[in-house]
Amino acid sequence: MTAGTVRVLLVDDEDLVRIGLRMVLGADAAVEVVGEAADGQEALRLVASTQPDVVLMDIRMPQLDGLEALRRLRPTAPDVAVVMLTTFDTDDMVVTALREGATGFLLKNTPPADLLAAVHAAAEGRPMLSPSVTAQLIAAVSHGPDRETAQDARRRLAALTERETEVAEAVARGLSNQDIAAELFMSVGTVKTHIGHLFDKLGVDNRVQVALVVRDAAG
Incomplete structure (x- = not known):
């Protein structure tokens, strides 16, 4: 742009x-x-x-x-x-x-x-x-993922650090970067860095996909 x-x-x-x-x-x-x-x-x-x-x-x-x-x-x-x-x-x-x-x-x-x-x-x-x-x-999502999808999601989330997991869960709740920063006591820039790591580690392209992985893992 x-x-x-x-x-x-x-x-x-x-x-x-x-x-x-x-x-x-x-x-x-x-x-x-x-x-x-x-x-x-x-x-x-x-x-x-x-x-x-x-x-x-x-x-x-x-x-x-x-x-x-x-x-x-x-x-x-x-x-x-x-x-x-x-x-x-x-x-x-x-x-x-x-x-x-x-x-x-x-x-x-x-x-x-x-x-x-x-x-x-x-x-x-x-x-x-x-x-x-x-x-x-x-x-x-409320119907729940199949067993294989849930297991794959849990495996992918297991590769995250504790902080990245907190950010992923916040993204799944629909929070903005500003809201995540306020809730987790970090700068917006740090939130963006964590989200970039989430995309790489989870193999996704956007926040919707991050949320889907978190929800799939919850089964």
Whole structure:
């Protein structure tokens, strides 16, 4: 992100959806739409050529869907924030997309102000979920992970220091860096350092994934 402008790539197979998104984002002078793609394959090419800060991508598309595009994008562009778009708040791909590294998940009928807030949040590395999507995520987690997933999560958490574990648990509770710093009596800079270590040690890309590992470990 340069000069305070958030560079956004729009990915959706429906022309009208892309037009609507472009109109909403165009109302914010701090957001620039740098490209549009109609499928995941085209999105991968455009990410490489346009270098966006944020990708708004439909999860269900022909040829190459958003979920597979996300999987392929993560190794080559780990710093690009990907916010998945869906029509249905009961989309069964929500949890999978978050585990694969999606920064957020929004309904296509999200109000314009909330959509803009989500884009800015994603550019800053903060997760953003539609309320109904958040409810679905909580419901999915409340059912508990399978045995193998829980064991893997515990193994990954065991590699953390005591302080890193405290930070991970705070992230799982949804606390901001400032809140974590105040609760654990450390500077915000130190919190950011610990979170960077969490990403490396847990093999994750964002705070949502940290939270999922902590919750999986709790079984």
